[in-house]
Structures are given as structure tokens and as C-alpha cells.
Amino acid sequence: MAAxxxxxxxxxxxxxxxxxxxxxxxxxxxxxxLATSVGFSGSDLTLIATAISEVARNIVVYAERGEIRxxxxxxxxxxxxxxxxxxxxxxxxxxxxxMQDGFSTGRSxxxxxxxxxRLMDEFEIVSEPxxxxxxxxRKWRR
Amino acid sequence: xxVPVLKQGDVLIASIQSxxxxxxxxxxxxxxxxxxxxxxxxGVIIDVTALDVxxxxxTRTLRGLAAAxxxxxxxxxxxxxxxxxxxxxxxxxxxxEGVETALDLEEGLETLRAAVDAHRHGG
Numbered sequence: 001m002a003a004x005x006x007x008x009x010x011x012x013x014x015x016x017x018x019x020x021x022x023x024x025x026x027x028x029x030x031x032x033x034l035a036t037s038v039g040f041s042g043s044d045l046t047l048i049a050t051a052i053s054e055v056a057r058n059i060v061v062y063a064e065r066g067e068i069r070x071x072x073x074x075x076x077x078x079x080x081x082x083x084x085x086x087x088x089x090x091x092x093x094x095x096x097x098x099m100q101d102g103f104s105t106g107r108s109x110x111x112x113x114x115x116x117x118r119l120m121d122e123f124e125i126v127s128e129p130x131x132x133x134x135x136x137x138r139k140w141r142r
Numbered sequence: 143x144x145v146p147v148l149k150q151g152d153v154l155i156a157s158i159q160s161x162x163x164x165x166x167x168x169x170x171x172x173x174x175x176x177x178x179x180x181x182x183x184x185g186v187i188i189d190v191t192a193l194d195v196x197x198x199x200x201t202r203t204l205r206g207l208a209a210a211x212x213x214x215x216x217x218x219x220x221x222x223x224x225x226x227x228x229x230x231x232x233x234x235x236x237x238x239e240g241v242e243t244a245l246d247l248e249e250g251l252e253t254l255r256a257a258v259d260a261h262r263h264g265g
Contacts, residue, residue, distance in 0.1 A: 021164040028195055029161065046194065046226035047233060053197040057164070101235065112198050115234040 014070040016056075018087075024056040027068040034070050035081045039141055048081060048139055051119040054112035055085035055135050063089020063133065073138050080121070080140035088132040095127055145170045149181055153254060154216075155247070157189045164199055171207040178216045184261075185254040186211050189247055191222030201236045208241040217242065217257040221250035 014034060016027040028049040035048045052068065059066035066087025073082040092098045101114040113135070117123040120137040127133040143166060148155045154177055156170060174186055188204065190196065196204075208218035219242040223231075231237070242257060244250040 025161045025163055032194070043226045043229050046224075046230045049195045050197050050230045050234065053195050053199075057197070057199055060164075115198055115236070118233055118235070119230065 016068045016070075017065070018056050018059045018068055018085075019065045021057075021060055024053055024060060027056045027070075028052040031068075031070050031081070031083060034072070035139075038072060038079055038081055040081070040139070044139065044142070047119040048083075051116040051137060051139075052083055054116040054119075055083065055137070058112055058133075058135075059085060059087045059089070062092075063087035065089075066132075073140075075140070078140045080138050082136065082138045083120075085135040086132065087134075091129040091131055091133055092125075092127040093129050095125055099125070145173075147173060147177060149177075149183070152181075152183050153185045153187060153251070154178065154181065154183045155187045155189065158192050160192055161194065162200070164203075167200060167203045171203055171210065174207060175210045175214055178211050178214045183216050184258045186216050186218040187247065187250045187254060188218065188220045189222045189250075190220060190227075191224065191246075193227065194224065196223070196227050196231060196236075198234065198236060201231065201234075201238065205238060205241055208238075217254055217261065219244050219250040219253050219257070221246055 016023060016030055018027060031052040032045050032049045035045050040048065056068055066085065066089065069084040071082050073080040099114055116137060120139045122138040124136045125133065143160055145156050145158050145166065154174060156174060178186065204220060211218050220238060221244045223243060242253055244253045
């Protein structure tokens with residue numbers, strides 16, 4: 001992807017290995033830095049960092065290890081940030097159910113994914129039982 | 143990084159200094175539930191001014207913390223939720239139901255006094 005080659009001016013290392021709870025903090029702080037360099041403002045920075053926190057915790061809790069990849073995104077002259085959360089964990093057998101919004105009632109699976117989807121502009125999830133899960137989400141500058 | 147907990151009269155003040163890991167948060171929860179008994183505290187204030195992210199785990203843990211200390215006879219007030227963090231919580235659909243909140247430490251102490259008084263007078 002062309003956008004990948006345009007990140008020289010920002011952080012060199014945009015991938016964070018996720019294994020322990022402390023990595024969740026590292027990932028969301030790096031995400032905030034990258035989003036700042038893209039030009040996002042205060043409240044958006046918090047939304048992005050929070051969404052990263054949710055998907056990173058998902059990896060720690062359900063897959064044990066994985067990776068968060070952060071990069072600039074560009075589309076139709078707009079700039080944004082793309083966050084990919086990938087793991088080789090057990091996968092999610094019923095994505096529809098996992099994406100159900102049941103936070104306040106506690107009826108969801110508690111994956112934090114519906115929350116992350118609400119905080120970002122775009123959200124895609126691919127999961128295969130036994131193979132792993134990949135969440136790709138983007139937010140565009142307003 | 144562990145959270146320093148100060149004892150001021152019958153109030154415990156936990157002042158979060160930096161981003162917390164899940165483990166730090168759980169440790170804070172256990173520590174406060176224990177200290178409330180140890181110091182016979184009537185109130186707990188958690189200052190989250192330094193938190194730039196409160197996700198579903200942090201919110202759930204703080205709710206649990208308040209419920210646990212309540213069962214130990216102390217009221218909890220969370221102070222210093224940043225405006226951006228408050229907006230993110232709303233977007234996430236997360237609430238701090240059943241937990242008192244206040245703008246800052248000063249207001250938190252007032253809220254706590256009122257809550258403790260009401261509690262004592264059978265309110």
C-alpha cells in the first residue's frame with residue numbers, strides 16, 4: 001500500500017507486540033503519538049487511544065499474543081490512521097454475537113469490540129476459528 | 143506502577159500518577175478494599191486526572207472497586223475525569239453507574255462529606 005511508504009516522518013517502529021497488559025498501554029500511547037503526527041486533535045486522540053486499548057486487550061485476554069500495527073492511512077485526499085490488531089489465537093466462532101452491543105447490560109461477550117467500532121470510523125473484522133483474528137480499523141481526520 | 147494511597151483523616155485518597163496497566167488497577171482495587179478496613183475509613187477518593195484513557199476494563203474495575211468499598215462501609219468518589227475521556231466514555235456507552243463523581247479533589251471531598259453524613263443519618 002502506498003500509504004505505508006509515507007510514514008518516514010513519524011515513528012519508525014509502528015508495530016507493537018502484544019503479550020502482556022503493559023503492552024496495551026504501550027500500543028495506545030504509540031497510537032496517540034502517531035495520530036498526533038497525523039494532525040488529529042484532542043478528543044479524537046482519546047477516542048483512537050481508547051479503541052486501541054480495547055482491541056489490544058482482546059489479544060491479551062483471548063489470544064495471549066499478537067500484534068498491533070499502526071500506520072498512516074490516505075483515501076480521497078483525506079488523512080487518517082489505520083490500526084490493525086492481529087493474532088493467531090483461537091478465533092471468534094460467532095462474530096455477529098461478539099459484535100453485539102451489550103456493554104451496559106453485560107449481555108455481550110465482553111470483547112470490547114463493539115466499543116472500538118463505535119470510536120472509529122471504519123471497522124472490519126476477519127476471524128477463523130483455530131487460526132486467529134484480524135481487526136482493521138480506521139479513523140479519518142475531520 | 144503502583145498508585146500511592148494517602149490517608150487523610152477518615153478518608154483514603156488514591157492519586158493515580160500515570161497510565162495504569164490492568165494489573166495496577168486490580169491491585170488498587172484490592173488494596174483499597176483492604177485499607178478501608180485497616181484504617182476504618184468512611185470514604186475513598188480516586189483521582190484519575192492523570193488518566194488519558196479509560197477503557198471498558200478500567201471503567202468496570204473502578205465500578206467494582208466502588209462496589210467493594212461500599213460493602214466495606216465506605217463511599218467512593220472518582221474525581222478528575224478529563225473532558226476527552228468523558229466524551230470517549232459516552233461514545234463507548236460506558237457509565238459509572240452507582241459511583242459518585244466530582245470535578246476535582248476539593249469537590250470530591252465535599253461530595254464525600256455529604257454522602258457520609260447522609261449515610262450516618264440513615265439517608
